[in-house]
Amino acid sequence: MQFKDIEGQRVLINHLTEIIDTGRVSHAQMFLGPNASGSLALALAYAQYLNCTNRQHYPEGAALRADSCGECPNCRKYRELVHPDLHLVFPSVTTPSVSSTSVSAEMFQEEFRQFLNQYHQCGTEDQWYESLNAANKQGMIRERDAANIVKTLALKSYEGGYKVLVIWMAERMNLSAANELLKTLEEPTEKTLILLVAESRDRMLSTIISRVQTVVVPDIASGFSAEKKAAFASMFVSWMRLLFKLNMQSLSNWVDQTHALGREQQKQFLQYAQEAVRACFLKTAAGITLPGELDFGDEKFDNFFPAMVTPRNVEGMNQAITDAIYAIERNAYAKITFMQLSFTLSKLIKNR
Ligand SMILES: [Zn+2]
Numbered sequence: 001m002q003f004k005d006i007e008g009q010r011v012l013i014n015h016l017t018e019i020i021d022t023g024r025v026s027h028a029q030m031f032l033g034p035n036a037s038g039s040l041a042l043a044l045a046y047a048q049y050l051n052c053t054n055r056q057h058y059p060e061g062a063a064l065r066a067d068s069c070g071e072c073p074n075c076r077k078y079r080e081l082v083h084p085d086l087h088l089v090f091p092s093v094t095t096p097s098v099s100s101t102s103v104s105a106e107m108f109q110e111e112f113r114q115f116l117n118q119y120h121q122c123g124t125e126d127q128w129y130e131s132l133n134a135a136n137k138q139g140m141i142r143e144r145d146a147a148n149i150v151k152t153l154a155l156k157s158y159e160g161g162y163k164v165l166v167i168w169m170a171e172r173m174n175l176s177a178a179n180e181l182l183k184t185l186e187e188p189t190e191k192t193l194i195l196l197v198a199e200s201r202d203r204m205l206s207t208i209i210s211r212v213q214t215v216v217v218p219d220i221a222s223g224f225s226a227e228k229k230a231a232f233a234s235m236f237v238s239w240m241r242l243l244f245k246l247n248m249q250s251l252s253n254w255v256d257q258t259h260a261l262g263r264e265q266q267k268q269f270l271q272y273a274q275e276a277v278r279a280c281f282l283k284t285a286a287g288i289t290l291p292g293e294l295d296f297g298d299e300k301f302d303n304f305f306p307a308m309v310t311p312r313n314v315e316g317m318n319q320a321i322t323d324a325i326y327a328i329e330r331n332a333y334a335k336i337t338f339m340q341l342s343f344t345l346s347k348l349i350k351n352r
Helices: 010-021 039-049 075-078 105-118 125-131 143-154 175-186 226-245 248-261 263-286 299-308 315-329 334-351
Strands: 029-030 086-089 161-167 192-198 212-216
Touching: 010 039, 010 263, 029 039, 039 075, 039 161, 075 315, 086 105, 086 143, 086 192, 105 143, 143 161, 143 175, 192 263, 226 248, 226 263, 226 299, 226 334, 248 263, 248 334, 263 299, 263 315, 263 334, 315 334
Parallel strands: 029 192, 029 212, 086 161, 161 192
Antiparallel strands: none
């Protein structure tokens, strides 16, 4: 999968290639978002880009700053999903020919590749079970799968590049599988990349979440209207200005107003803020601005703010906003969540 074949997600894709090009790849990451938004396709395109021996970079102004070449031997094997250093793990189910004593992802590799091809790597969990004629079953990633992973990752890579393990629907790991994986997540072997792909962070063990870097994949269905984007932009500008001065009374007023918005709006605003931070980072790190991405409707702010997001603080800002999104989803008290996030961001911006 090349990035160019993925619908939308331009800001996120440019962020990901920038991270790889600057050699700051985190060894364990979780791509979190609805399957239909291409979270698995993004993870596979990311792994392909990492292993491509002839990465392509495009001139400023192009929608994508870079992509894998699609033609080198690694790219060709990734396209067919047959690269010997690419390992796929996913929920499996018992079928008439596969009993519960032996069932594992290993037994369904060919079926899974067909499923990925059929749905362009954007198929849902239900579609996966349907393709196995097991529509009413609930799949699982078992201890046996985790043991296979640990064994596989302990081996040397076949082709000298990165060994990549992709765990699709990672929230389907049962407790013993998750526990088996903890040590591997913590102390990976050299040149190993573990990519968890999940739809729900709530169903994952906190011990797993704390060991991976989360990449939020925006739901493409929820693209903001121009009107909403303008409203969020104006909120974002006031917020960031307050974080510089850290005037407690004004900040507290801003937090009260945001608290009054309601959870869904709060969550959408945070997703907007996360995209804005990514766009700022791209501008400072790579000089790339996508049309309309950095228009906050305030010329002074448009000019000075992007430089506040740097390679030093971008991941911290990203993670802090991700954590706030999940706190809001889990019904945390919004005033406290936004206040804490404000302090964290303020500190990160000051220490840029
Ligand atoms: Zn290539």
